[in-house]
Amino acid sequence: MLKTFRIGGVHPKENKMSASAPIEVMEHPKRAVVPVSQHLGVPATALVKKGDFVKTGQMIAKGEAFISANVHSPFTGKVFRVEETLDSTGFRRMAIIIDVEPDNWMEGIDLSSDLKREIDLSPEEIVKKIHESGIVGMGGATFPTHVKYMVPEGKKVEYLIINGVECEPYLTSDHRLMLEKGEEMMIGIAILMKGLKVNKCIIGVENNKPDAIAHLKDIASKYQGISVEALKVQYPQGGEKQLIDAVLRRQVPAGKLPLDVGCVVNNVGTCFAVYEAVQKNKPLIERIVTVTGKPVKKPSNFMVRIGTPVDMLLAKAEADVEASGKIINGGPMMGKALVTTDVPVTKGTSGILLMAKAESNRNEEQNCIRCSKCTTVCPQGLEPHLLKILGKRMDAEACEVERIMDCIECGSCVYTCPAQIPLLDYIRIGKAKTGAMIRNRSRK
Amino acid sequence: MDSGIITALITLSAIGAVAAVVLYFIAQKFKVIEDPRIDDVTDALPGANCGGCGYAGCRAFAEAMVKEGTMEGFFCPVGGNDLMKSLSPLLGVEAVEKKPQIAVLRCNGSVKNSPAKYSYDGPNNCTFTHTLSSGEGGCMYGCLGGGECVDACDFDAMYMDPETGLPVVKDNCVACNACVLACPRDLLELRNRGPKDKRIFVACMNQEKGGPAKKNCSVACIGCAACFKVCPHDAITMNNNLAYIDYEKCTLCRKCVEVCPTDAIHEINFKPRPPKAEVPKKEPVKKAVVVEEGAAPAPKPAKAPRTESVEVAVEKPKAASEASDKKEENSSENQNNNQ
Amino acid sequence: MSLLVVSGSPHVHGDLSTKKIMWGVVYAMIPALLVSFYFFGMGAVKVVLVSVVASLFFEWVITKYLLKQKPQISDGSALITGILLAFNVPSNLPVWIIIMGALVAIGIGKMSFGGLGKNPFNPALVGRVFLLISFPVQMTSWPTPIPMFKAPMLDAITGPTPLGVVKEGLRNGESMETVMSQVPDYVNLLLGNNAGSLGEVSALALLLGGLYMLFRKIITWHIPFSYLATVLIFSGILWLVDPNAYVNPLFHLVTGGMMLGIFFMATDMVTSPMTPVGQIIFGVGVGLLTIIIRVWAAYPEGVSFAILIMNAAVPLLNKIKPKRFGEIVKA
Numbered sequence A: 001m002l003k004t005f006r007i008g009g010v011h012p013k014e015n016k017m018s019a020s021a022p023i024e025v026m027e028h029p030k031r032a033v034v035p036v037s038q039h040l041g042v043p044a045t046a047l048v049k050k051g052d053f054v055k056t057g058q059m060i061a062k063g064e065a066f067i068s069a070n071v072h073s074p075f076t077g078k079v080f081r082v083e084e085t086l087d088s089t090g091f092r093r094m095a096i097i098i099d100v101e102p103d104n105w106m107e108g109i110d111l112s113s114d115l116k117r118e119i120d121l122s123p124e125e126i127v128k129k130i131h132e133s134g135i136v137g138m139g140g141a142t143f144p145t146h147v148k149y150m151v152p153e154g155k156k157v158e159y160l161i162i163n164g165v166e167c168e169p170y171l172t173s174d175h176r177l178m179l180e181k182g183e184e185m186m187i188g189i190a191i192l193m194k195g196l197k198v199n200k201c202i203i204g205v206e207n208n209k210p211d212a213i214a215h216l217k218d219i220a221s222k223y224q225g226i227s228v229e230a231l232k233v234q235y236p237q238g239g240e241k242q243l244i245d246a247v248l249r250r251q252v253p254a255g256k257l258p259l260d261v262g263c264v265v266n267n268v269g270t271c272f273a274v275y276e277a278v279q280k281n282k283p284l285i286e287r288i289v290t291v292t293g294k295p296v297k298k299p300s301n302f303m304v305r306i307g308t309p310v311d312m313l314l315a316k317a318e319a320d321v322e323a324s325g326k327i328i329n330g331g332p333m334m335g336k337a338l339v340t341t342d343v344p345v346t347k348g349t350s351g352i353l354l355m356a357k358a359e360s361n362r363n364e365e366q367n368c369i370r371c372s373k374c375t376t377v378c379p380q381g382l383e384p385h386l387l388k389i390l391g392k393r394m395d396a397e398a399c400e401v402e403r404i405m406d407c408i409e410c411g412s413c414v415y416t417c418p419a420q421i422p423l424l425d426y427i428r429i430g431k432a433k434t435g436a437m438i439r440n441r442s443r444k
Numbered sequence B: 001m002d003s004g005i006i007t008a009l010i011t012l013s014a015i016g017a018v019a020a021v022v023l024y025f026i027a028q029k030f031k032v033i034e035d036p037r038i039d040d041v042t043d044a045l046p047g048a049n050c051g052g053c054g055y056a057g058c059r060a061f062a063e064a065m066v067k068e069g070t071m072e073g074f075f076c077p078v079g080g081n082d083l084m085k086s087l088s089p090l091l092g093v094e095a096v097e098k099k100p101q102i103a104v105l106r107c108n109g110s111v112k113n114s115p116a117k118y119s120y121d122g123p124n125n126c127t128f129t130h131t132l133s134s135g136e137g138g139c140m141y142g143c144l145g146g147g148e149c150v151d152a153c154d155f156d157a158m159y160m161d162p163e164t165g166l167p168v169v170k171d172n173c174v175a176c177n178a179c180v181l182a183c184p185r186d187l188l189e190l191r192n193r194g195p196k197d198k199r200i201f202v203a204c205m206n207q208e209k210g211g212p213a214k215k216n217c218s219v220a221c222i223g224c225a226a227c228f229k230v231c232p233h234d235a236i237t238m239n240n241n242l243a244y245i246d247y248e249k250c251t252l253c254r255k256c257v258e259v260c261p262t263d264a265i266h267e268i269n270f271k272p273r274p275p276k277a278e279v280p281k282k283e284p285v286k287k288a289v290v291v292e293e294g295a296a297p298a299p300k301p302a303k304a305p306r307t308e309s310v311e312v313a314v315e316k317p318k319a320a321s322e323a324s325d326k327k328e329e330n331s332s333e334n335q336n337n338n339q
Numbered sequence C: 001m002s003l004l005v006v007s008g009s010p011h012v013h014g015d016l017s018t019k020k021i022m023w024g025v026v027y028a029m030i031p032a033l034l035v036s037f038y039f040f041g042m043g044a045v046k047v048v049l050v051s052v053v054a055s056l057f058f059e060w061v062i063t064k065y066l067l068k069q070k071p072q073i074s075d076g077s078a079l080i081t082g083i084l085l086a087f088n089v090p091s092n093l094p095v096w097i098i099i100m101g102a103l104v105a106i107g108i109g110k111m112s113f114g115g116l117g118k119n120p121f122n123p124a125l126v127g128r129v130f131l132l133i134s135f136p137v138q139m140t141s142w143p144t145p146i147p148m149f150k151a152p153m154l155d156a157i158t159g160p161t162p163l164g165v166v167k168e169g170l171r172n173g174e175s176m177e178t179v180m181s182q183v184p185d186y187v188n189l190l191l192g193n194n195a196g197s198l199g200e201v202s203a204l205a206l207l208l209g210g211l212y213m214l215f216r217k218i219i220t221w222h223i224p225f226s227y228l229a230t231v232l233i234f235s236g237i238l239w240l241v242d243p244n245a246y247v248n249p250l251f252h253l254v255t256g257g258m259m260l261g262i263f264f265m266a267t268d269m270v271t272s273p274m275t276p277v278g279q280i281i282f283g284v285g286v287g288l289l290t291i292i293i294r295v296w297a298a299y300p301e302g303v304s305f306a307i308l309i310m311n312a313a314v315p316l317l318n319k320i321k322p323k324r325f326g327e328i329v330k331a
């Protein structure tokens, strides 16, 4: 029996159309837009101003707060402007706009493609390097990685868990990365293990990627303490808490962190970025992006520099934007719908998914038939049908009692609901109100 | 037969007597001794339990007032100054006067002024749309049209205008602050009521530079500072590309309204201006319409939903009755707009 | 370019829908329907048709003109109520009584609470109990089955249901053996060759439908299993205590509306608890009440009353919370 997490879960149609498309390197745009806030937490402060000349790999914004991340220039060129631009949700955020010229790399960056296996840095230096290189969680949550590695006194870490699950339908960027950059990734894992001072690591991969599992098992046999665990396909296995439950049978209690059960979880993309940063001295300036969906003629995986406009990716993948009604940043279950395609790729863009017009709009909402299917599939053991009512009523106190803040917004309940109720939308209302109430309370 | 009736009578009276004694002692034991003034004050209060005073209801407000023994810092917006004055003999302290206020909506991003940049599909709820994206109009500061403020209003002083997709504050607003707290974008503000409920304010909260602001919405404040320069009373301040009129300093002279290039400054309940010969191309008259007491403020031009083509503006003052009728239909219609 | 659609995640939906679930239930009822047609002939066809048409009609009229909503009769829920109601009445019931039953089932049982998903009681059972109390004579004169092609032209002969026979016999002090000799044997009971309402007759056909629903994951095992187990265990204990006073548990299982109740009425999503634990308690409760009513109360059949009583307890059972993530820390 393959392992999986123990509560709830659904199995959406996988639709991994781009799984066999090798990673292609994307051309450079004429003008790149690099937001200063591509991570969870406090936005970084821009270090450059209009007219400055920046080199590829130069730090252009510094994350000064504890939960923040540095931003490096992905291109060489003159800063055209530092101003607010549209982000994918239609809000305006500060960004550095660069007129791109041919690459002129910062000194000290190793551009060769040779594998470098020896890890010279000490654990402290590794964490420092990760911090400097602006590495964030590449799975989409974009939590600054170095914060996870600053283990507070008294907490003991036993396991490093690597997330190669890619449970979102359609997306294949992690899959391709494991296949094509497996060696580098594995060195990245070894670096992270050294940084964390642990000697056990489990890579969780869902069973729908047998090639990746075989490949990784092959490489892992050369390393001490790294094992690959094939997992049953089940959404949302890529959720941090669900993954820990699946591989270790440990459940992170509500309101606690993976650290409390002795784990740190990282995405495979992050491991690759760590390899590049530590061994090659190359900060996080590019990532793999899947462009896929029914209106896309050539579903592809691209190696893209941060700041490249999404429009360019769509053109290269021969996407029919006219025929699509909805464009999503990320996967179909947790991704955010784009307001416009005139936005740049950021550190958290794992994929661009186009939906055909017919599948873009929601079905009509009907009465709840109390089938309790939402309760059955909720991986957090919540009662979405109840939370929906309370959320709609904006009853923050009752929401809190029903543990609305435990919801990981995975969308399994909406996916299942036979009455087509957008439960999660209402739950988000409740979460917003409850969160505000809790914040008010702690302020008092 | 007889004995049955007698037994029944005796048992029942005995039960009754015992229960009465028990009840009497319980009532004695749990008696709460209260200041009788609390009841008096509570009775005098409007009893709306709206929370506009900052307390959990009229009684809590009365309790707090009696306990503190002062009326300073206590104000019931529903009853207003008259009520507070009438309470002062009850409490034996001086009432503190407060200027009457009214809520205003600082946004005019109606479906026509700020056409849809995308089509939203989901529940019509401000809190949710706010977390999801900028709102259909594309302005991240503007009104989302979900009507959370209208829901929060206990006094029937607000309604959603189905034509503009914006809420409208009626003159019977009691300034209880509920809508201000409800709006996730802080678009509502309590301002002093001028004579005859007149008010002038900047109906925009957009802090973007002129270009992007104007691109999203034709009536946005573009931060040109024309009003700032023209104001003779220093009532206008400029901050983050946005003008703000201080209602304490403003004398309702209407000078700023004339100079605003985007008509972002609203004047409500003013007499229509005599058409001025020297500035024929500019017609600030547009928004200044006299309305009867309790009527809706300056009418918004009629228009189609955001997602459809724009119609020509039609101007007609709305009567109060019409306004309240509208309230019924608008919720459903508004939903349709967003589907 | 036309405007992009923006909505909250998730952006895909599984292919489950209310319609699919409801139609799944309808398919599951087909074997039992066919069996009832076979044993009760045209009478059964008439009852089912009238009941279904009346239910659909009332649903449509009430949603459209009273609730002023868009009628949703294609979702199949009124169809299910109609068939279930027909399953619960004798095949020789006059048409006007059936129509009244449908009106009460849809109008009072369902729509007065706000329509699909809001009713606390199973609408078909509300209709049936209303009929049982208002028209006790018509509702308890059960035609004995005359297979369709054997004697289609004969007027139906009425007789008591096996449960009625047993109850009456035991009350009159007859011995268990004499009583049992008056009812059909298990094979006939299983197939449905006995007197009773349409859906009460063939335990086998109902079982088939129930298994189909379990297979399609329309219902979960919790309620049917706990209900069934409770009935067997509780009546088994009684039987072991005194086999002369109490009937065999198997007899309880294959007679009356037991199978119908187990698979089709207790499992009704709208009126059963939401969590697995709640569902098990619900099943146990219905099982106990059924046997209590069958053995000691005035009516020979207790399934519908038992389910209705437990329906009323559902809001309470919904206070039982599912197991939250994080509560099982150790493996």
Ligand code: SF4
Residues within 6 Å of the ligand: A377, A378, A379, A380, A381, A382, A383, A384, A406, A407, A408, A409, A410, A411, A412, A413, A414, A424, A427
């Ligand atoms: S979105 Fe929240 S409530 Fe819905 S299934 Fe996921 S965790 Fe449960």
Ligand code: SF4
Residues within 6 Å of the ligand: A367, A368, A369, A370, A371, A372, A373, A374, A375, A384, A385, A413, A416, A417, A418, A419, A420, A421, A423
């Ligand atoms: S899945 Fe949908 S219909 Fe079923 S109980 Fe949950 S909300 Fe209601």
